[in-house]
Amino acid sequence: MKFKKIEGLIAAPFAPLLQNGRLHIEVIPQYYQLLKRNKIAGAFINGSTGEGVSLTIEEKKQVAAAWAEAAENDPEFKIINLVGGASLEDCEEMAAYTEQLKLYAISFTSPFYFTPVIAQTLADCCRRVAAAAPNTPFYYYHIPALTGCNIPMYDLLNAIGGAIPNFAGIKYTHEDFMDFLSCMYMENGRYDMLWGRDENMLPALALGCSGAVGSTYNYAAPLYHELIKAFNDKEFSRARDLQVQAIEMIRLLGKYGGIAVGKAYMKLIGLDCGGFRLPVKNMDDPSFKKFMEDAERIGFYNFCSK
Amino acid sequence: MKFKKIEGLIAAPFAPLLQNGRLHIEVIPQYYQLLKRNKIAGAFINGSTGEGVSLTIEEKKQVAAAWAEAAENDPEFKIINLVGGASLEDCEEMAAYTEQLKLYAISFTSPFYFTPVIAQTLADCCRRVAAAAPNTPFYYYHIPALTGCNIPMYDLLNAIGGAIPNFAGIKYTHEDFMDFLSCMYMENGRYDMLWGRDENMLPALALGCSGAVGSTYNYAAPLYHELIKAFNDKEFSRARDLQVQAIEMIRLLGKYGGIAVGKAYMKLIGLDCGGFRLPVKNMDDPSFKKFMEDAERIGFYNFCSK
Amino acid sequence: MKFKKIEGLIAAPFAPLLQNGRLHIEVIPQYYQLLKRNKIAGAFINGSTGEGVSLTIEEKKQVAAAWAEAAENDPEFKIINLVGGASLEDCEEMAAYTEQLKLYAISFTSPFYFTPVIAQTLADCCRRVAAAAPNTPFYYYHIPALTGCNIPMYDLLNAIGGAIPNFAGIKYTHEDFMDFLSCMYMENGRYDMLWGRDENMLPALALGCSGAVGSTYNYAAPLYHELIKAFNDKEFSRARDLQVQAIEMIRLLGKYGGIAVGKAYMKLIGLDCGGFRLPVKNMDDPSFKKFMEDAERIGFYNFCSK
């Protein structure tokens, strides 16, 4: 299988939920328009940001189908569906469904209960899931902070040895730049290495990365487009300033409780996706007020998606 | 809700699989007979040993239904169904199904992708899942080595504050005896604390524990019955010798690759449950031969279940 | 070399400091008398509790010499000197000095900057340090929570293979009871396994342990003597109650900031050892007031050393 590498920003959409926690699938066309308006190249759905792990299989299928429909006349818009991780049986089912929907790609992350400790086991898992969608590009999703799987991707690629025909690349959500660059250079740059740490986009660009997947591209795409432009124009000082603005925005996630804060940012730009489901905790109202002030203070409205 | 505490050994059965990895549900009546013959008080199904995380929801229901049927005329045999952890929606569905089957109890473990870091969040998760089977006792399953959730159980019980009516106790699979004993003493010993580390049964008995859940009770129940008897007879030296025999048996799990070795022990006692599904790795044949020799060397056939 | 095993409680004394942080060596005779009055069998000096890592070599020698002098007419009082860990050169110097003082034993913990990851390296370190005091029993001090060295002691003893003549045993400050019991059974119980987790003394007694080293024996020895007596009299229920009292006392350490709280307990029994040196943080005065109330509430004055 021959792959084109992904260029530009892929957003990882939030799962749109109602107040009662049910899926608010009707929002997705509007969500798609938001991303398009902000020059986003695609969507990585049912991932960490998309709460895939907190949705039922049926709900994940609904999300996938709704995105497929929203973008059905837009073959350029790349939808990557995270098919899961813990149970390979479930992953296979979702992989097959994704292929049936003709989405751009599937993604798969390390099993996170019985977490593999050797690269060969993880390679075997990839092979199994990739085979369930044999005509669809497969991206491994490397996010050790959530899966606990610390196997270097260089070792995974060596264990695979090119033997999974639809293995396209890796969504790399980790700070190991040595490992990341090593993967970029493997087999003449065969693999599509997508950067997954928005707070470190500039270092990744310096290493030659041209595609990125992230949650903050949902609500701050213009900032990153400028950052990329500054880098391409070799205006590094400006690129750093922009990266620091991104970091200030991301620091508020830590300050106000983590991943759920992303949905608070979405409220600020006018696309209400509800709250996160348990076990993720949402901000209470007083915190949200302080968060709004902080967001204004760091200039969020100057660079947010519109 | 008023609970009786569990006395004796609860086995955590393996998921019976065929060579091709499909469920071999037909083995369960025979499995039930094995446990009964060896004076096992119940079964903790779909847990870590039972590969619940690697089964689909449909398969977990089949397993639960098959155990319910096998023991339908045996009200003393306590079946506890682990309803999962990662997705609360799925857990609720399984909890409701368990109540419908009238099994003895449900169990729930910490979400292990978005892992709670404060006790209140974990308490909220327990409340949600417990409410889906309101007439069924609920056991929290504490196994930080697999879930990554290190919240002490003393903190969880304090966060719950007695406000979950069907919260019966904890299956405690961790070495923190200070935490364990603290929980045993809370609210006049209200909670049923089930010990989950077979290699440390003797210390748990010394702390007053009278119920235990474990995987090695599947194939070495007589050894543990003797250990408990020695403890009750205050023959400590003998109890230690028996605990050391258990440890030698358990050390072979580490030597031959972990949890999958349990199914190899099952083969030695004549109940073939197949292999583990990926991501767990099974022993190859040469290793199995060496394992058999080691099992004989440590006297496994003298104390195994029959 | 032939060793007698240690019976009873060894206290790990605090480093007595003045307000200005200098050593208050003059307190040591009085400290020794306190321990004697409370039937303590010896002192493990310059350890974690004794802030060995925060003292200079010269100061550690002063501490060792002062204890040697305080107990010079008391051959039954066993003084074990922790010779350090990070720099083997320094450890060797302290080991030789300890032998010269004719103290009962030396102890050595894992290097904690370049932390060994394989048992053979750690065995090599033990061999080097033990050889610097060849006529003095050597105890390895296992405290992975502080050293970061997670090598099981069963593996260390196997790597040593009996080849260090003065290797007497292990001060075991960790919750791995499987490992602990395995070590107790090695080579017909050759090794003196000293228990180092005061909050878990009862489980250790059940495993046959008869010697313990700990910090709370400095100020609550009567409680533990009663616990041991209850165990020996096979009054388990009473033993558990006493263990729970110990746990309540130990829980205040966590509540008020950790190891430095031990010196606050010493103030309550009238032996002021000053504060801890940086990097350990001491309680401020308002916290100390609350701590005093809590100590009273849990009945500290009923079971403390006098």
Added chain:
Amino acid sequence: MKFKKIEGLIAAPFAPLLQNGRLHIEVIPQYYQLLKRNKIAGAFINGSTGEGVSLTIEEKKQVAAAWAEAAENDPEFKIINLVGGASLEDCEEMAAYTEQLKLYAISFTSPFYFTPVIAQTLADCCRRVAAAAPNTPFYYYHIPALTGCNIPMYDLLNAIGGAIPNFAGIKYTHEDFMDFLSCMYMENGRYDMLWGRDENMLPALALGCSGAVGSTYNYAAPLYHELIKAFNDKEFSRARDLQVQAIEMIRLLGKYGGIAVGKAYMKLIGLDCGGFRLPVKNMDDPSFKKFMEDAERIGFYNFCSK
């Protein structure tokens, strides 16, 4: 105090040892000449690479004095002396001695036995040690992989709040680029942020870093000079190729056992520094042969220091 920022490469020299493990101080003038020949801007001595933790205080003073003497007519050559970490008393003594020698700077790392968990405690430690050499610039050495101290440097700088007059900056040996860049931007770029991960120099350059401290600059300085030149010339593709060469060289450290492999590289360029002291393990002869072949294969002789 006003500081000039450091430009260029600072090598972290190995401790030169004889076969018997004693210091081979006589090599230092030659070592200094090697670094000068290869356009190295200074030396970070007694650090991780320099085995400071395995040397006695007396030995560390000898090393410092020897470097001071070797470079006494070279005021441009910046010598930074790591004064330690575990015991603040020892650190203060070394700090005072360093000031007496008029070395360029002192450095201090987090205590690594009683490891601080809050930024204020670490700031207090820095204050204490910095005050012992009040006329000498102070660099905090951030290396959580060895110290276990995971406090972000952004938090440390905030806790210090500008109140340590000689606090000059940070040697940053960690992959958290968000934290690193945040520190670079604090108080108008007041702090001198030295990069300490040779395998990730290119990303650090992209973030505006202009000074670096590392062990591989001892033996592969020309490679990094070329990398910096390529970056400054905006030849990114070439810069990446050079970074990948550095990575291949660094990968052999992992393959052959870690930090000790650095001294093997030194042998290849003709400056024998002996082996590492325990607890670091050295390569055996057969491994060294294979290592030499690997070094040749990756082109080490084309870019090594000469």
